[in-house]
Amino acid sequence: MDVVTAQEMYEWDRVAIKSTGLDGRLLMENAGRAVSSDLEKKLGTHQRVIILIGAGNNGGDGFVIARTLLNRGYSVEAWQIVSDSKVEGDARYHKEIFIKSGYTLYKLEKTDDLSESLKSADVIVDAMLGIGVKGRLREPVKQVVELANEQRAFRVAVDLPTGVPADEGIVEFDAFKADYTCIIAALKMSALVEHTRVYYGEWKVCDIGLPVKKLPSPSRKVWQREGGRRVLPGRDPNSHKGSHGKALVVGGAAHMPGSIAMSAKAALRSGAGLVTIATPKSAMNAVASYVQEATFLPLAEERGVIKDSAGVDVSAYDGVAIGMGMGRGQESNNLVSHLISTVKAPLLIDADALYQLKNLVGLLRSRTYPTILTPHPGEFAHLVDQSISAIVRSPFSYSREFSKAYGVYTVLKGPATIITAPDGSQFVDLSGNAGLAKGGSGDVLSGILLAMMLQSGSITYALNNGCMLHGLTAEMLTKDAHSMVDLLATDLVEGLTQTFRTFSS
Numbered sequence: 001m002d003v004v005t006a007q008e009m010y011e012w013d014r015v016a017i018k019s020t021g022l023d024g025r026l027l028m029e030n031a032g033r034a035v036s037s038d039l040e041k042k043l044g045t046h047q048r049v050i051i052l053i054g055a056g057n058n059g060g061d062g063f064v065i066a067r068t069l070l071n072r073g074y075s076v077e078a079w080q081i082v083s084d085s086k087v088e089g090d091a092r093y094h095k096e097i098f099i100k101s102g103y104t105l106y107k108l109e110k111t112d113d114l115s116e117s118l119k120s121a122d123v124i125v126d127a128m129l130g131i132g133v134k135g136r137l138r139e140p141v142k143q144v145v146e147l148a149n150e151q152r153a154f155r156v157a158v159d160l161p162t163g164v165p166a167d168e169g170i171v172e173f174d175a176f177k178a179d180y181t182c183i184i185a186a187l188k189m190s191a192l193v194e195h196t197r198v199y200y201g202e203w204k205v206c207d208i209g210l211p212v213k214k215l216p217s218p219s220r221k222v223w224q225r226e227g228g229r230r231v232l233p234g235r236d237p238n239s240h241k242g243s244h245g246k247a248l249v250v251g252g253a254a255h256m257p258g259s260i261a262m263s264a265k266a267a268l269r270s271g272a273g274l275v276t277i278a279t280p281k282s283a284m285n286a287v288a289s290y291v292q293e294a295t296f297l298p299l300a301e302e303r304g305v306i307k308d309s310a311g312v313d314v315s316a317y318d319g320v321a322i323g324m325g326m327g328r329g330q331e332s333n334n335l336v337s338h339l340i341s342t343v344k345a346p347l348l349i350d351a352d353a354l355y356q357l358k359n360l361v362g363l364l365r366s367r368t369y370p371t372i373l374t375p376h377p378g379e380f381a382h383l384v385d386q387s388i389s390a391i392v393r394s395p396f397s398y399s400r401e402f403s404k405a406y407g408v409y410t411v412l413k414g415p416a417t418i419i420t421a422p423d424g425s426q427f428v429d430l431s432g433n434a435g436l437a438k439g440g441s442g443d444v445l446s447g448i449l450l451a452m453m454l455q456s457g458s459i460t461y462a463l464n465n466g467c468m469l470h471g472l473t474a475e476m477l478t479k480d481a482h483s484m485v486d487l488l489a490t491d492l493v494e495g496l497t498q499t500f501r502t503f504s505s
């Protein structure tokens with residue numbers, strides 16, 4: 001499933017029409033019909049539906065939806081909220097078909113009349129503005145949106161809720177608050193961005209018959225479960241522990257043994273053949289009691305945290321993860337710099353090592369093996385010297401820019417986790433829920449990602465699937481055994497058993 005900006009969507013439209021001769025009016029008919037069929041699944045036959053129709057092509061979709069639902073016997077009032085002169089082009093064509101089909105078109109003259117009608121509506125369909133919105137809403141749209149938002153009716157948006165920008169980064173807007181959005185042809189970026197996604201409610205993408213082979217790729221997709229399952233690494237019957245990779249996890253401190261222990265165990269549960277834990281000696285006992293299957297590489301320490309460990313030998317491993325529970329002292333900075341320069345295998349940098357990375361970032365370009373960064377927005381903001389809110393508003397562009405500039409994979413975590421490859425291509429993983437919003441979930445994720453990389457030929461697939469397995473485990477556990485309140489990171493580690501049993505079979 002592609003994720004597009006407004007500009008990319010207009011380009012798709014242009015290419016579709018130019019390359020195949022498809023008529024824009026036919027696409028509008030397809031869009032209106034697809035939305036109508038989807039909407040029918042939610043509509044009772046006696047429910048009163050009000051469709052609010054604007055000036056542009058989104059309004060054109062509204063005319064098709066109104067006609068289609070009326071043809072199918074539903075109780076529908078179609079309201080054109082702008083003056084007649086504003087309805088032009090394809091929208092006007094469909095307006096004429098609507099009227100010639102014998103249906104009544106209500107026009108917004110007095111707001112009170114619309115207000116009365118809205119009060120008795122069960123469903124309000126917003127076909128006022130789509131991807132063409134520019135700036136804050138102007139009248140009369142603004143007032144109609146306010147009125148619609150006050151009603152108790154179920155609110156459905158066509159393509160995107162009126163007023164919400166299709167792209168990331170825009171924070172000043174007023175918008176229709178949808179319970180459900182039927183998105184046309186391709187997922188718009190704002191449906192995945194924190195400050196805009198709430199306006200969409202639940203959503204679904206409706207196919208309108210665009211010629212998929214001809215459309216330029218935005219190199220930005222949602223990672224789908226079925227596709228993920230197909231590229232999940234299997235277990236060869238003749239394999240031995242060495243075939244599944246030797247992992248090294250580096251981190252931990254006497255006062256923070258949990259993080260590294262959970263990463264290591266998550267890596268083992270996710271199929272790593274051998275896991276070695278490099279941690280200060282004083283943390284070893286606590287870590288070993290949780291992960292009996294791991295071996296240890298004791299690190300020199302001072303007062304429970306890593307001391308000078310720049311000589312540590314990392315040549316024997318197929319993948320390394322560093323940072324979990326490591327602490328932020330200068331000595332660990334030396335260790336991060338040492339690993340960036342010497343690990344000749346995929347290197348995953350998380351948590352405290354990300355903090356250390358800020359003054360080492362220039363070293364990343366010299367790596368010839370894959371480097372993977374797994375920041376949450378706070379860690380990423382620190383790394384790129386931006387505010388957290390700037391990152392959260394524009395996660396796609398910040399992570400694309402960073403990955404391309406430094407030649408790294410960036411896994412920017414959140415409810416929609418964005419995985420960016422060094423060439424800038426992006427996948428979004430939508431699995432998981434707020435049960436994961438608790439300390440330790442990220443440590444488990446690092447372990448899973450490390451193990452997946454050892455077993456997969458493609459770093460991108462490994463990261464996408466690792467994020468998905470992590471999120472699916474939270475979903476599965478909060479369905480059957482836990483609540484989102486009580487779920488712990490250690491539950492995730494154990495829950496991986498069930499995820500692998502059901503998902504990878």
Ligand SMILES: NC(=O)C1=CN([C@@H]2O[C@H](COP(=O)(O)OP(=O)(O)OC[C@H]3O[C@@H](n4cnc5c(N)ncnc54)[C@H](O)[C@@H]3O)[C@@H](O)[C@H]2O)[C@@H](O)CC1
Pocket residue numbers: 009010012013027028031054055056057058059060061128129130131132133134135136137138139141158159160184185208
């Ligand atoms: N392949 C496609 O992309 C298709 C797109 N279709 C629809 O077409 C829509 C895009 O159509 P348009 O480009 O006409 O854009 P819109 O329908 O979003 O509307 C643009 C109109 O809104 C007005 N407007 C913009 N900002 C405003 C503001 N802040 N306050 C008040 N009015 C404002 C403009 O003056 C213009 O008249 C999509 O969202 C989708 O619903 C469908 O018809 C089918 C095909």
Ligand SMILES: Nc1ncnc2c1ncn2[C@@H]1O[C@H](COP(=O)(O)OP(=O)(O)O)[C@@H](O)[C@H]1O
Pocket residue numbers: 351375376413414415416417431432433434435436437438439440441442443444445470
């Ligand atoms: N509300 C949420 N919905 C879905 N996933 C979430 C949510 N909150 C957190 N997560 C996921 O949980 C993990 C948290 O990682 P992180 O913030 O690094 O935690 P920690 O460092 O405490 O272990 C990430 O994978 C993130 O995507």
Ligand SMILES: [K+]
Pocket residue numbers: 058126127128129130157158159160161162
């Ligand atoms: K809309």
